[in-house]
Amino acid sequence: MLEDLLKKGGLAVNIAVLLKQTPDTESVIRIAGDGKSIVTDDLKWIINPYDEFAVEVALRLKEKHGGSVVIVSWGPQRVVESIRTALAMGADSGVLIDDEALEGSDSLGVAKALAAAVQELNPDIVLCGSRAVDYDEGQRGAMVAELLGWPHLALGVAVDSDGSKVQIDRPIEGGKVAAEADLPAVATLGGSHAVWNPRYASLPGIMKAKKKPLANKKLADLGVDPSECGAGAAKIRVTALEMPPERAAGRIINGDLDTAGKARELVRALHEEAKVI
């Protein structure tokens, strides 16, 4: 009630965070037998770090203005754990689109499902990572904005909102840009752990999270035709994975050389062998 009143005064912001579950960044990646997917058996799953930054930004905006934070994710039931983690950080509710029709979707297919979920939730701001540390498609936020017909701002390393607009600072090659968008709008997050320092879930937070609402949805629940966003509709697909070329064993420059001798030998090697200086 109070939140609604605040909202009419242009203060409270309702935020949806699009969250992807990804393998931990410390994971060793191995190619599966089919040659086009990765071995997932022994992976540790985490919230995509850039989406975790989005959760942090959403919670800060909520603390400042009031409003609510809903987590929207997709994937199998293992994703519930990541949504619960975000709820334990302080988000209010979650939606998981768990529909096997999304297996083999491309970014556009996933964006269609996410856009439909967002439309139903009707938030003021949608936040998500500018990229995911797994497949790094780098498309979700901008595509969802396009499908919704909303403005979007990408790669924020500082984000603020006064309830009617959202503002970001965005690094570009050799400089930075400040930009703003009228709400409703999508903003994607860049930066790093050092920039956002996302909060840990507290023990009381973890207890509370267990009781927070988490809805499982099928595409049909969102009014999305699975044939429009599943594998059959994918415009692009991965047909093969390959490991990066093994680097030839390098050379430790030592011998009986002293420090100056090693430095001289390195300069010689970089100039004559590598031809890079």
Place this chain on the structure above:
Amino acid sequence: MSKCVCMIAEFRGGNFRRVSFEVASEGKRIADSLGLSLCGIAVGSGVADKAADLGRYGVDKVFVADDPALENYVAEAYVPVVAEIVAKCDPAVIVLPASVDGKDLGARLAGRLQAGLAQDCTEVVCENGAVKAKRPIFAGKCFAWCEWAEGALPVISCRPNVMDCFAPMEDKRAEIEKVDVSIPAARSRVTGVDLDTSGKVELTEAEIIISGGRGMKGPENYALIEELAGLLGAAVGASRAAVDSGWRPHSDQVGQTGKVVNPNLYIAVGISGAIQHLAGMGSSKFIVAVNKDPEAPIFSKADYGIVEDLFSFIPAFKEEVEKHKSTCS
């Protein structure tokens, strides 16, 4: 009109960014393989005067949208303009830079065109009249080959510094077609631009990078590698450990949650080589590691390893580089 390959140039501060020429060159290679012409799309303020230059890199015809309202990149304003031109030239393939703005433009454009986008590609090949693109995933721990469904429009953003750029054909000029664009009233805008004029080299575009890690022991010691970087015309990077400690800005971070870089020479100083850092710099052409711990994982990736305390080695190395420079010049 017959189909073409279409490249999107990036124009900032009165000039095309170099990656535009790499993309034009790659576009030309694709166009030749597919037996198509190469069109360009140039959007910006004041871009009309420069657009013909794209011809030097193989672009046959450039569609130009030149308007003061397009001075700064705003996705909401640029995408409809680009989409309108795309509809005019009916491309079989679109290539564009995987720069900060290019990746964003590509994503929103692919949403509008209902196209398939492959970001940050490092290789494009043509087989039986179709394109295939290779792109790093898991920050370079693995690579994915992507193919497009029958009838889908491939949109390919090309990672800067990777695609070979043609030597410019000085006398070649592209044909220009100015397009009257209707720029929609955008609900988003740029409110400030702050370009670094210090001449600092951007990490993702640098030919040489020197990165410092936990072994640097504190922010004050980065002057050591900054001096060396100045001498070599290099950019300075950092490991996550150094950034998390607050020694360096996050924009310097190299790794899976930072920037993925691919310079000719990467010098890792006091960096042990955590897997997430190796992912971000493993595709560098030459890697030098300086670390006093001979067991540091970074040595397994290094072409040249120096097992030595960085505080004694880097000054000695700098001195040798100075000598080398003076004999070369």
